[in-house]
Amino acid sequence: xxxxxxxxxxxxxxxxxxxxxxxxxxxxxxxxxxxxxxxxxxxxxxxxxxxxxxxxxxxxxxxxxxxxxxxxxxxxxxxxxxxxxxxxxxxxxxxxxxxxxxxxxxxxxxxxxxxxxxxxxxxxxxxxxxxxxxxxxxxxxxxxxxxxxxxxxxxxxxxxxxxxxxxxxxxxxxxxxxxxxxxxxxxxxxxxxxxxxxxxxxxxxxxxxxxxxxxxxxxxxxxxxxxxxxxxxxxxxxxxxxxxxxxxxxxxxxxxxxxxxxxxxxxxxxxxxxxxxxxxxxxxxxxxxxxxxxxxxxxxxxxxxxxxxxxxxxxxxxxxxxxxxxxxxxxxxxxxxxxxxxxxxxxxxxxxxxxxxxxxxxxxxxxxxxxxxxxxxxxxxxxxxxxx
Amino acid sequence: xxxxxxxxxxxxxxxxxxxxxxxxxxxxxxxxxxxxxxxxxxxxxxxxxxxxxxxxxxxxxxxxxxxxxxxxxxxxxxxxxxxxxxxxxxxxxxxxxxxxxxxxxxxxxxxxxxxxxxxxxxxxxxxxxxxxxxxxxxxxxxxxxxxxxxxxxxxxxxxxxxxxxxxxxxxxxxxxxxxxxxxxxxxxxxxxxxxxxxxxxxxxxxxxxxxxxxxxxxxxxxxxxxxxxxxxxxxxxxxxxxxxxxxxxxxxxxxxxxxxxxxxxxxxxxxxxxxxxxxxxxxxxxxxxxxxxxxxxxxxxxxxxxxxxxxxxxxxxxxxxxxxxxxxxxxxxxxxxxxxxxxxxxxxxxxxxxxxxxxxxxxxxxxxxxx
Amino acid sequence: xxxxxxxxxxxxxxxxxxxxxxxxxxxxxxxxxxxxxxxxxxxxxxxxxxxxxxxxxxxxxxxxxxxxxxxxxxxxxxxxxxxxxxxxxxxxxxxxxxxxxxxxxxxxxxxxxxxxxxxxxxxxxxxxxxxxxxxxxxxxxxxxxxxxxxxxxxxxxxxxxxxxxxxxxxxxxxxx
Ligand SMILES: [Zn+2]
Numbered sequence: 001x002x003x004x005x006x007x008x009x010x011x012x013x014x015x016x017x018x019x020x021x022x023x024x025x026x027x028x029x030x031x032x033x034x035x036x037x038x039x040x041x042x043x044x045x046x047x048x049x050x051x052x053x054x055x056x057x058x059x060x061x062x063x064x065x066x067x068x069x070x071x072x073x074x075x076x077x078x079x080x081x082x083x084x085x086x087x088x089x090x091x092x093x094x095x096x097x098x099x100x101x102x103x104x105x106x107x108x109x110x111x112x113x114x115x116x117x118x119x120x121x122x123x124x125x126x127x128x129x130x131x132x133x134x135x136x137x138x139x140x141x142x143x144x145x146x147x148x149x150x151x152x153x154x155x156x157x158x159x160x161x162x163x164x165x166x167x168x169x170x171x172x173x174x175x176x177x178x179x180x181x182x183x184x185x186x187x188x189x190x191x192x193x194x195x196x197x198x199x200x201x202x203x204x205x206x207x208x209x210x211x212x213x214x215x216x217x218x219x220x221x222x223x224x225x226x227x228x229x230x231x232x233x234x235x236x237x238x239x240x241x242x243x244x245x246x247x248x249x250x251x252x253x254x255x256x257x258x259x260x261x262x263x264x265x266x267x268x269x270x271x272x273x274x275x276x277x278x279x280x281x282x283x284x285x286x287x288x289x290x291x292x293x294x295x296x297x298x299x300x301x302x303x304x305x306x307x308x309x310x311x312x313x314x315x316x317x318x319x320x321x322x323x324x325x326x327x328x329x330x331x332x333x334x335x336x337x338x339x340x341x342x343x344x345x346x347x348x349x350x351x352x353x354x355x356x357x358x359x360x361x362x363x364x365x366x367x368x369x370x371x372x373x374x375x376x377x378x379x380x381x382x383x384x385x386x387x388x
Numbered sequence: 389x390x391x392x393x394x395x396x397x398x399x400x401x402x403x404x405x406x407x408x409x410x411x412x413x414x415x416x417x418x419x420x421x422x423x424x425x426x427x428x429x430x431x432x433x434x435x436x437x438x439x440x441x442x443x444x445x446x447x448x449x450x451x452x453x454x455x456x457x458x459x460x461x462x463x464x465x466x467x468x469x470x471x472x473x474x475x476x477x478x479x480x481x482x483x484x485x486x487x488x489x490x491x492x493x494x495x496x497x498x499x500x501x502x503x504x505x506x507x508x509x510x511x512x513x514x515x516x517x518x519x520x521x522x523x524x525x526x527x528x529x530x531x532x533x534x535x536x537x538x539x540x541x542x543x544x545x546x547x548x549x550x551x552x553x554x555x556x557x558x559x560x561x562x563x564x565x566x567x568x569x570x571x572x573x574x575x576x577x578x579x580x581x582x583x584x585x586x587x588x589x590x591x592x593x594x595x596x597x598x599x600x601x602x603x604x605x606x607x608x609x610x611x612x613x614x615x616x617x618x619x620x621x622x623x624x625x626x627x628x629x630x631x632x633x634x635x636x637x638x639x640x641x642x643x644x645x646x647x648x649x650x651x652x653x654x655x656x657x658x659x660x661x662x663x664x665x666x667x668x669x670x671x672x673x674x675x676x677x678x679x680x681x682x683x684x685x686x687x688x689x690x691x692x693x694x695x696x697x698x699x700x701x702x703x704x705x706x707x708x709x710x711x712x713x714x715x716x717x718x719x720x721x722x723x724x725x726x727x728x729x730x731x732x733x734x735x736x737x738x739x740x741x742x743x744x745x746x747x748x749x750x751x752x753x754x755x756x757x758x759x
Numbered sequence: 760x761x762x763x764x765x766x767x768x769x770x771x772x773x774x775x776x777x778x779x780x781x782x783x784x785x786x787x788x789x790x791x792x793x794x795x796x797x798x799x800x801x802x803x804x805x806x807x808x809x810x811x812x813x814x815x816x817x818x819x820x821x822x823x824x825x826x827x828x829x830x831x832x833x834x835x836x837x838x839x840x841x842x843x844x845x846x847x848x849x850x851x852x853x854x855x856x857x858x859x860x861x862x863x864x865x866x867x868x869x870x871x872x873x874x875x876x877x878x879x880x881x882x883x884x885x886x887x888x889x890x891x892x893x894x895x896x897x898x899x900x901x902x903x904x905x906x907x908x909x910x911x912x913x914x915x916x917x918x919x920x921x922x923x924x925x926x927x928x929x930x931x932x933x934x935x
Contacts, residue, residue: 003501003502003503024531025530056457056463056464057456057457057458057485057526058457058458058463059463060530061526061530062526062527062530062534063456063458063523063524063526063527064456064458064485064486064527064739064740065527065530067527067528067640067643067739067740067741067744067745068527068528068529068530068643069643070640070641070642070643070744070745071642071643075640076640076641076642077639077640077641077654077655077658078639078640079637079638079639079640080638080640080745081484081486081490081493081494082484082485082486082490083482083483083484083485083494084457084466084483084484084485085482085483086464086467092482096482096494096497099494099497099498099500099501100497102501103404103497103498103500103501104404104500105404105497105500119530238480239480239481239482240478240479240480240481241451241470241475241478241479241480241481242475242476242477242478242479243470243471243475243476244467244468244470244471246476254478255477255478256478259477259478260478371464371467372467374467375481
């Protein structure tokens with residue numbers, strides 16, 4: 001059984017902001033979907049199925065909101081799937097949609113991911129009191145800060161590395177009209193003197209809370225041939241999961257992340273990711289995760305990721321730009337954040353990333369993770385059709 | 389239903405790789421499982437299906453589950469249940485915030501890509517921590533419907549009344565469905581409600597929400613289920629009599645019950661046509677109709693007459709663990725084939741208010757529907 | 760795209776009406792959680808100031824609190840054992856931001872404490888010491904809150920340094 005090639009022919013996202021008070025949840029997702037369809041120059045009738053993803057339902061206070069969104073996403077009379085794999089969900093959702101095309105089940109699929117955190121309160125959703133558990137973590141930052149400290153301790157990385165990543169991503173975001181944070185006056189000193197929220201994580205090294213949606217149109221070889229703009233081809237895609245907490249878990253460089261990357265590289269025929277990939281959109285909600293994931297994804301040896309950051313390798317003009325879009329640090333509609341990584345990777349190899357385009361990008365990695373650094377989803381996209 | 393069976397739409401749902409259900413297990417469904425956490429509820433059914441096939445978690449190619457945070461009352465509830473799988477070394481895994489029937493669909497798609505030969509599918513629902521009747525109101529349009537708190541029984545009552553008004557059934561007909569289901573459940577050791585008083589007796593009892601009486605409604609259940617899928621030779625190696633998925637498809641309708649004709653289920657009919665349900669006679673059907681009236685709607689959408697046994701397991705009227713009840717229909721349909729009791733069985737799952745979203749699968753023995 | 764105001768302008772009866780941009784819809788659902796049998800055993804021992812862990816029969820790893828299943832083996836962990844009240848800080852952070860609904864005064868030190876004999880860290884607060892002195896490898900002991908003893912981890916007020924020399928990094932390297 002051979003898989004059908006899968007191409008991204010449409011990408012759409014909303015301008016990510018703290019609160020989209022001018023649209024309902026339906027209006028938000030439809031805006032991204034309409035833009036993806038427009039990019040592909042397709043209409044609702046061209047779509048065979050819809051795959052939607054988002055993080056916990058408590059974040060909006062709507063149980064299984066895909067039911068209410070069926071009409072807004074043109075899904076009436078069609079198959080509609082709803083994925084939820086925690087923070088990695090945006091990536092997982094795109095992969096489920098890609099599999100529908102790869103398996104030959106559908107010709108053209110619309111996939112959408114969103115979060116409208118202003119409708120409820122995500123921090124509340126994360127901290128619902130469970131009577132017999134002692135709540136301590138104060139949101140995701142408190143959960144991940146100890147892992148960052150373990151990384152610093154293990155590698156001896158200087159304290160400043162996190163601020164370099166944050167400053168880079170926020171500057172990159174100035175070139176991305178969809179990014180939530182456009183901090184024109186930010187300086188490296190301001191990042192380094194911003195308040196410590198969860199020591200060792202500073203305020204300016206932390207992702208914002210955003211309303212936003214992202215949508216992709218995925219199709220096969222025939223659809224790609226008809227597409228008005230260059231497609232991005234999926235060269236590899238994988239998901240990996242490990243338990244939330246277990247004896248011997250490596251929170252700094254989880255095995256599931258390493259295995260997931262290895263699977264994707266194998267599918268894509270990549271043996272030296274540092275040299276063979278042109279750009280990476282990785283899920284970095286707290287700046288220190290950039291050096292951590294550089295190691296986890298095989299771009300640097302263990303303990304060396306921070307050196308790439310310090311050397312400027314991951315800057316826009318470095319030889320491995322990471323998050324030219326500004327990344328999760330600049331826009332974080334949680335459920336959509338993974339799909340935005342996948343979408344930005346696709347835009348890069350299509351040559352359609354606009355001001356934050358990396359010249360000549362031909363192969364890009366989109367990466368997402370979630371839960372207790374336990375769920376991973378990644379895809380590798382290229383400008384050439386696989387095997388050509 | 390008056391309209392002719394729709395012609396199969398272009399879809400790969402009926403071609404591609406042969407995939408079968410090779411194992412199915414479910415818990416004994418009960419009103420409460422206060423002594424069990426979700427992982428403690430799920431783990432025995434996972435062990436059961438692994439034991440049936442002799443597989444271990446790390447030899448499974450893909451794992452997919454279905455559950456709901458709103459039912460559990462906490463965010464990321466599925467991450468705790470994953471402990472029961474033993475996901476180490478890391479596994480290829482996904483989760484849908486849907487009934488486990490759709491997790492099975494995602495796994496079936498994964499097997500169609502050829503990236504995996506076996507898949508573990510599980511789902512669970514504990515209705516006991518909250519009031520499921522109120523919890524389900526949160527899945528309605530958050531701006532116009534949910535603020536009115538129309539509970540699941542009230543919405544089902546609207547659908548039942550529409551059927552009665554259209555002359556398609558009456559309260560006696562509904563009661564007959566309840567009696568048939570719960571008496572069938574006496575042969576199902578996993579069922580929660582087994583046996584029933586007779587129709588006359590039931591009709592003397594008070595309304596829950598008119599025109600529905602308590603017997604028209606499903607029990608409130610805690611429960612879990614698991615299935616193993618396998619492709620081609622792997623399926624033949626794992627079971628002497630695999631239940632081949634000849635077709636599987638699912639469709640959704642408009643959300644607002646007010647814009648739909650609640651006496652019909654066009655999404656079920658579309659999914660059934662795409663799954664090949666109308667191509668040959670069926671030996672049985674397992675329908676995810678939590679309310680008696682919904683069975684009438686589904687029978688019409690599926691052209692099922694009285695010759696086709698419906699819900700020989702007792703169906704969701706006998707046990708209704710929300711988020712697992714749809715997967716259990718697929719499992720019960722497969723089990724009929726595994727046991728040699730049927731050759732071609734339809735399985736159906738539903739989600740959303742008043743049968744908004746529906747999945748249909750056709751399962752066959754290697755010999756097909758000969759019985 | 761058409762704005763709400765433009766849509767309203769097209770309906771004469773609604774001329775001049777203010778578009779609705781926000782509605783607040785309170786919702787309340789009540790849940791009664793079940794900790795499950797494994798966690799219940801752990802919780803029941805807390806009022807007696809006992810820390811009951813469970814050992815996996817297959818991989819022999821010791822979990823506290825027990826999770827109901829060994830997460831890597833996917834099997835129940837019926838063997839119970841009592842752990843001492845001492846352990847080692849394997850990592851930590853200082854929380855300076857108050858979270859809504861969290862009844863903890865900021866700043867506080869949130870740490871993973873690897874109890875002696877366990878293979879996973881217990882999430883706990885570190886106290887009775889300046890936060891600048893908290894370090895990975897530090898030896899700590901549980902301080903019980905006699906006023907809040909009950910079937911909850913709130914029975915442990917916090918952990919405090921024992922004053923022993925720091926633990927050998929090899930003793931906790933694998934068990935953050
Ligand atoms: Zn174990």
